[in-house]
Amino acid sequence: MKISTRQIKTATILDVSGNIDMSNSMEVRKALLNEIRIQKATRVVVNLSAVNYIDSSGVASLVEGLKASRDLGSRLVLFGLNDSPRELFKISHLLKLFEIYDDETQAMASLAPSV
Amino acid sequence: MTPVAAKHTRDTKKRLPWNRAFLLKLELRSHPGLLCVIRGALAPLMEMLGFSEEQVREIIRGVDEAVANIMRHSYHGCLDQPIELYCNRLHRQSNGQTEQAIEILLFDCGPAVDTTKLAARPLDEVRPGGLGLHIIRGSMDTVEYKRAGRLNRLRLVKYVHPSKSGCGSKEEKPS
Numbered sequence: 306m307k308i309s310t311r312q313i314k315t316a317t318i319l320d321v322s323g324n325i326d327m328s329n330s331m332e333v334r335k336a337l338l339n340e341i342r343i344q345k346a347t348r349v350v351v352n353l354s355a356v357n358y359i360d361s362s363g364v365a366s367l368v369e370g371l372k373a374s375r376d377l378g379s380r381l382v383l384f385g386l387n388d389s390p391r392e393l394f395k396i397s398h399l400l401k402l403f404e405i406y407d408d409e410t411q412a413m414a415s416l417a418p419s420v
Numbered sequence: 421m422t423p424v425a426a427k428h429t430r431d432t433k434k435r436l437p438w439n440r441a442f443l444l445k446l447e448l449r450s451h452p453g454l455l456c457v458i459r460g461a462l463a464p465l466m467e468m469l470g471f472s473e474e475q476v477r478e479i480i481r482g483v484d485e486a487v488a489n490i491m492r493h494s495y496h497g498c499l500d501q502p503i504e505l506y507c508n509r510l511h512r513q514s515n516g517q518t519e520q521a522i523e524i525l526l527f528d529c530g531p532a533v534d535t536t537k538l539a540a541r542p543l544d545e546v547r548p549g550g551l552g553l554h555i556i557r558g559s560m561d562t563v564e565y566k567r568a569g570r571l572n573r574l575r576l577v578k579y580v581h582p583s584k585s586g587c588g589s590k591e592e593k594p595s
Contacts, residue, residue: 324459327488328452358459360484361551389477396558397551 325363354385494530
């Protein structure tokens with residue numbers, strides 16, 4: 306699993322690739338919380354289009370990131386959920402909890418008024 | 421653990437109305453880095469057995485969460501404890517039709533699970549963690565826990581083509 310970060314205007318995009326499970330979900334958590342709490346990013350976009358599998362610990366990391374962003378008044382947006390991650394979000398009743406978009410264009414457009 | 425788990429499997433076979441065909445056995449240590457190995461082994465097997473792509477994902481998800489739970493809760497993060505996974509193909513004739521299923525047995529040597537504490541958290545709570553059991557139950561047709569001697573046994577079953585009434589209701593009661 307790899308995580309890289311890039312900046313588009315005021316949005317920070319985390320590109321995640323590989324599978325997220327118990328062995329590496331802490332890296333996702335650490336990267337997310339670093340951007341939200343340490344870097345004080347106000348708009349964090351997580352690109353999951355190269356993630357084919359995510360388990361409950363990976364989802365927990367994203368939920369923790371979401372809670373942190375809400376606490377600090379920032380936004381956390383996801384895009385590019387493949388079948389397995391989307392199914393997991395669905396059975397965990399998380400599809401409505403997160404802002405989820407199909408692709409980066411849509412995700413960035415959702416931030417457009419403020420980016 | 422192997423002889424005990426094998427004996428338990430043989431004993432269980434005598435009580436089941438199903439014909440069981442052994443397919444795969446994995447012995448692994450409780451290292452999270454091995455979860456991807458389990459997923460990688462099970463996916464092609466389930467495809468070969470005729471499960472749909474969505475069902476394969478469900479099986480992988482259920483087993484992955486179950487093994488992760490063993491690593492996290494039964495072995496408390498110790499990386500070198502034994503876990504055994506058996507895959508058996510189940511089939512039986514029912515009303516002139518053949519029902520097919522996969523049975524996955526997971527054995528570990530951790531302390532007995534307090535079944536009164538096996539409760540998935542409410543999904544309307546926005547907090548990390550506590551989703552594993554919910555995901556296992558949501559992914560598999562049958563989920564049974566049993567203490568077998570000094571072993572924990574988790575039995576997961578998934579039907580290839582569940583009927584609308586739910587094949588799981590036809591199965592034997594937890595032993």
